[in-house]
Amino acid sequence: MKRSILLLLLSVMLWSCASPGMKWESIPEDKRATSVIYEIPGVGGDALFQRTVNWMNTAVVKKGGRIVQADKIGGSLSAKVMTTYNNMFVEVPASYTMRVNFKDGKVRVTCYDFEDYWGEYQKRARPVEDADFLRQLMKKANEKKEALFAYLKSGSPVAEEEW
Numbered sequence: 001m002k003r004s005i006l007l008l009l010l011s012v013m014l015w016s017c018a019s020p021g022m023k024w025e026s027i028p029e030d031k032r033a034t035s036v037i038y039e040i041p042g043v044g045g046d047a048l049f050q051r052t053v054n055w056m057n058t059a060v061v062k063k064g065g066r067i068v069q070a071d072k073i074g075g076s077l078s079a080k081v082m083t084t085y086n087n088m089f090v091e092v093p094a095s096y097t098m099r100v101n102f103k104d105g106k107v108r109v110t111c112y113d114f115e116d117y118w119g120e121y122q123k124r125a126r127p128v129e130d131a132d133f134l135r136q137l138m139k140k141a142n143e144k145k146e147a148l149f150a151y152l153k154s155g156s157p158v159a160e161e162e163w
Contacts, residue, residue: 025131032127033112034138038149045075045102048152052077052100052107055151059144060098068097075102081144085116085128085136093117094128096141100148109148111141 040048049072056067056079064082071077078099084091097113114137115125128134 026129027131027134032114032134033110034141034145035108035110036145037106037108038152039106040152041105043105043152045104046072048102048107049075049077051152052102052148055148059147059151065095076100077102081111081141083137083140085133085140087133092133093122094133094137095125096137098141098144107149107152109145111138111145114138114141 043051053067053070056065056077060079060081061067065080067077067079069076069078076099078097080095081098082093082095085094086092094114094116096111096115099110099112101108101110114128114134116128116133118124118126128137
């Protein structure tokens with residue numbers, strides 16, 4: 001009798017450890033990017049390019065990121081954006097690539113290649129695969145895209161942080 005109760009209790013404990021809520025969730029690779037097209041009527045592609053470069057220098061480069069590729073003739077600009085996500089009690093450094101394509105009156109912003117940094121000096125990059133962490137990074141990328149759009153519409157910097 002004691003043995004069967006103990007066996008039942010042990011099997012319930014093991015079953016609870018394997019519950020679906022405890023499993024690691026992954027987002028498929030084709031869903032690990034976010035893209036949006038903004039319309040800015042009356043503004044040419046060259047002006048949009050120059051405004052985006054100005055915004056990137058303020059919002060990305062000064063915060064540890066870098067402009068990776070700038071092609072005014074081809075109408076594209078790519079930058080590595082530095083950010084963090086929350087892993088329980090630790091802020092994990094992360095980055096993603098933001099690509100901006102220009103046409104007269106239109107801008108397409110795509111964020112992809114989400115990576116985090118681990119190791120002794122946090123220099124080793126690896127792709128972010130955990131769904132919760134990826135959602136955090138995508139939310140931050142969407143906020144960054146909205147800040148870019150607000151800047152492109154107004155032509156003047158939008159304060160991200162008030163002092």
